[in-house]
Amino acid sequence: MTGTSLLWLRQDIRLHDQPALIAAAHEGAVVPVYVLDDEAPGRWRIGGAQRWWLHHSLVSLAASLEAKGSRLILRRGSAVEALRKLAEETGASTIHAIRHYEPWWVKAEDALGDRLTLHDGNHLASLRDITTGSGGQYKVYSAFWRALNERMPPPDDQPVPHTISSPDIWPKSDKLSDWDLLPAKPDWAKGFSADWIPGEAEALRKADDFVDEVVDYEARRDLPDVEGTSRLSPHLHFGEISPATVWHKLDRGRNADKFRKEMAWRDFAASLMLQFPHYGYRNGRPAWDAMAWRRSEHDLKAWQQGRTGYPIVDAGMRQLWATGWMHNRVRMITASFLVKHLLIDWRAGERWFWDTLIDADYGNNSVNWQWVAGTGVDSNMWGRIMAPLVQSEKFDAGGYIREWVPELADIPDPWIHDPDAAGCRPDGYPPKIIGHREARERALAAGRAIR
Structure with missing residues (x-):
């Protein structure tokens, strides 16, 4: 036992198989702390959907710590400054944390220097x-x-420590409710709790x-x-x-x-x-910097709202808004549609996913968008353009479309995949924003232009 340690929690909100916790508990008293840092990530401060999840995840973690006779300390602001201040308040000589790879966390870890002990585990x-x-x-x-x-x-994987020793005096903590992580009225996340328990x-x-x-x-x-x-x-x-x-x-x-x-x-x-720390907003292949992306707020909004006239695309975008999540196959279809059918910069899609996905991850979000767009260091070829209508039929998405696009609920297979072409599109559902063949030819021409 060497005294008091801080346990810095970020995207490692757990007690089971928590190497930083195990090391801190071995040394003596543990002060678990979560810092809501919106400064270091900059444009990658966690999005709205992630904030909903974070609130409930921290509630769950706090309860687990209390069951162990410990508690969760919450602070807001610069993580580096908050941790330094907490170390002074508690007399902690060491900060234990699990290593992270996002560029802002790498920078923060470097700034904390020798007092930070990092562990692998994520x-x-x-x-x-x-x-x-x-x-x-x-x-x-x-x-x-x-x-x-x-x-x-x-x-x-390692079990939860039998005991988590507490400091003689606990430092002050923010109230989670004061962070306003949950949506204000109208509650756009009201459907999340039907699908998810953080x-x-x-x-x-x-x-x-x-x-x-x-x-x-x-x-x-x-x-x-x-x-x-x-x-x-x-x-x-x-x-x-x-x-x-x-x-x-x-x-x-x-x-x-x-x-x-x-x-x-x-x-x-x-x-x-x-x-490539800037992969979230820089093309992995610099040649793609010359791409003449279209700027169309109308088309971007139609994609965001699930009003493109392509049922599988619209179902995915509406599922995303309602639940904070989208099926993986449909993520690829919707991303390809934005980039190649609408010729809108992949970064516009990355931004929308970042704010609306509960699982938005800097690495995954950036790499997956650049893979679909063909701009990444390891990516799909530009000429591989997903045909959403074919994909919809191939992967039997009729029931999925009926669930998320209720305007089409009465249309039977196989027409539900392309009601426009079948002549049975209801009045309340929009026509295709662009034809597939027209979009494909336009995308291929744009790709040829930068080669």
Whole structure:
């Protein structure tokens, strides 16, 4: 026992498999602290949907700490300044934290210097150690996965410490309600609670349920009309469950390789942030800086509101607004539509997803948008233009469309995928904002122009 330590929590809001907590508890008294820092991230301060989740996640964490005889200290402002002040108030000589890879957190970690002790725990491995033969970092996912897989399995997940010692005097804490993380009236997030329960307990339960179904994952994951995905993305983003815990739970399931590779994609995205800190707003391939993107507030708003006349696109965008989440296959379809059908800069889509997704992650959001747009260092070819009407029929999205686009609820398959062409589009549903063939030819021409 060496005295009091601060436990700095960010996107690691859990007690189970929490290496920073374990180290702090071993040293003596622990002061867990979450700092709402809107300064360091700048334009990447957490968006509206994430704030809803954060509020409820912190409520859950505070209750778990209280059950252990501890408590959660809340502060707002610069994380670096708040932690320095808390260290002075409590006499803490050490700050324990899990390593993060977002550029603003890397900068904050550097600023805290020697008093900060970092631990790995939010990814399957330490990403700085996944290097090429020459010591560089990977820019292609397939090579990254091979190198990462050689280090698997990750370390065994660790249980919650039996005891979390408290300081003699607790420092003052903000009130969570004063942070105004929840929407004011009208409550645009009122539908979130029907789909989501933030917190560590729900993350662990959901992971157990998913493992029981993982045998069907590869066959069902692309079908938006069935519950075929893990729905773990927001829990992983907020660190309510560690990737190691999920990895080891998968051991008792079958056919888990596909999901493990998707967890590795999350690590790959974070590793690209180490190499390209500005990936969220700079093209990975500079040649694409010359792209003549269209500026159309009308078309952008139609996409945001799910009023494009393409049912699968509109269903996805409406699901996103209502629930803070969108099916992964539909994310690709809607992103491709914005970038290639409407020729609108991928950064406009990134901004919208950042504010409306509960699982918006700097690495994943940036890398996935640049993959779809063809502007990333490892990305799809520009000429691969998703045909939303074909995708809708191929992945049997009729029921999904009926759920999220009620104007089309009475249209039977196969016409629901393209009611405009079938001549059965109801008056309350808009015509296509642009024809698929016209959009494709325009996109290919724009791509040729920058080559």
